[in-house]
Amino acid sequence: MKLLLFGSFGWPEILVIALIVLLLFGGKKIPELMHGMGKGVKSFKDGMNGVENTKDESKETDSPKEN
Numbered sequence: 001m002k003l004l005l006f007g008s009f010g011w012p013e014i015l016v017i018a019l020i021v022l023l024l025f026g027g028k029k030i031p032e033l034m035h036g037m038g039k040g041v042k043s044f045k046d047g048m049n050g051v052e053n054t055k056d057e058s059k060e061t062d063s064p065k066e067n
Contacts, residue, residue, distance in 0.1 A: 025033065
């Protein structure tokens, strides 16, 4: 089933969205928004790496017991 809203998403749609964002936020606010978004993505990736590291550490400490 094809979604009607997001069926074809090309350059004209991206351009319209970019113009709407520019009109809503203005030229000075967009770099601040992107900076905040970049920090959020970096924080998310660091958190995901932390979860993977703790998983790996718990696997190393949980060794099977020999009978």
